[in-house]
Amino acid sequence: MAEYSFHKGHGTENDFVIVPAEVELSPERVRALCDRRAGIGGDGVIRAVREDGRWFMDYRNSDGSTSEMCGNGIRLFARYLHEVEGEPFPMDVGSRDGVKTLTCDDEGLVTVDMGVPRVLDQTVVGVDGRSWPATHVDMGNPHAVAFVDDLADAGTLLDPPDHDAGTYPEGVNVEFVVRRGERHVAMRVHERGSGETRSCGTGACAVMVAAAVADGLGPGTAYRVDVPGGTLTVTWTTDERVLLTGPAVIVARGTTSL
Numbered sequence: 001m002a003e004y005s006f007h008k009g010h011g012t013e014n015d016f017v018i019v020p021a022e023v024e025l026s027p028e029r030v031r032a033l034c035d036r037r038a039g040i041g042g043d044g045v046i047r048a049v050r051e052d053g054r055w056f057m058d059y060r061n062s063d064g065s066t067s068e069m070c071g072n073g074i075r076l077f078a079r080y081l082h083e084v085e086g087e088p089f090p091m092d093v094g095s096r097d098g099v100k101t102l103t104c105d106d107e108g109l110v111t112v113d114m115g116v117p118r119v120l121d122q123t124v125v126g127v128d129g130r131s132w133p134a135t136h137v138d139m140g141n142p143h144a145v146a147f148v149d150d151l152a153d154a155g156t157l158l159d160p161p162d163h164d165a166g167t168y169p170e171g172v173n174v175e176f177v178v179r180r181g182e183r184h185v186a187m188r189v190h191e192r193g194s195g196e197t198r199s200c201g202t203g204a205c206a207v208m209v210a211a212a213v214a215d216g217l218g219p220g221t222a223y224r225v226d227v228p229g230g231t232l233t234v235t236w237t238t239d240e241r242v243l244l245t246g247p248a249v250i251v252a253r254g255t256t257s258l
């Protein structure tokens with residue numbers, strides 16, 4: 001393909017390459033774009049599609065696979081749409097998990113309404129022969145949330161944690177969580193299709209919901225979620241929707257022929 005423009009940015013260091021609609025995203029091209037040595041580098045790629053009068057986020061993981069939703073990615077996409085395409089906030093953006101509404105506050109933090117989470121059955125995840133009970137949470141994409149004594153218990157996270165393939169036939173994002181205080185947790189994540197990342201928006205939402213349920217709380221509360229790349233705020237509203245708030249910044253733009 002001839003040269004085309006790209007933008008690069010991140011939300012709490014969960015980083016993405018944004019490309020125009022005309023760029024065909026084969027798995028090979030996604031992997032090349034996400035390569036942190038031979039390419040631009042990223043946890044995923046977002047193709048900016050305009051359809052039926054609305055922007056649509058065509059999201060791909062760095063291995064080239066697709067996912068239904070990306071909480072940090074859609075927040076960065078909204079920043080791009082506002083700064084580059086002139087789209088005003090609040091805005092509605094399409095995704096494979098439906099249309100999401102995004103807003104931006106006076107400090108520049110971007111919030112996405114992630115919709116209603118589904119807290120499903122208990123499951124089990126494991127790393128290097130150790131295993132933990134985990135909560136299955138669906139945020140449009142699948143998550144398994146395990147509470148551990150120390151985030152180092154999760155080991156290197158170079159490989160996908162062991163999980164029940166029957167529960168997660170399409171794979172799973174696995175979060176390991178420790179408590180930091182009242183309504184304050186910290187997490188690491190092994191993301192389906194991207195490996196360990198510095199942050200995961202849908203994962204932070206899954207973690208908050210699992211922690212709130214474990215704390216005997218529910219809708220009408222908010223948690224601080226610390227990730228290796230920064231801090232997110234997750235609010236479970238009284239009408240049972242989950243809001244994800246945090247920074248989203250464009251750090252570069254350029255051209256490539258990858």
Ligand SMILES: N[C@H](CCC[C@H](N)C(=O)O)C(=O)O
Pocket residue numbers: 014043061066067068069070071072073141142173191192193194199200201202203
């Ligand atoms: N790896 C995830 C998609 C990206 C999720 C994460 N980057 C986020 O911010 O939600 C999956 O395959 O479901």
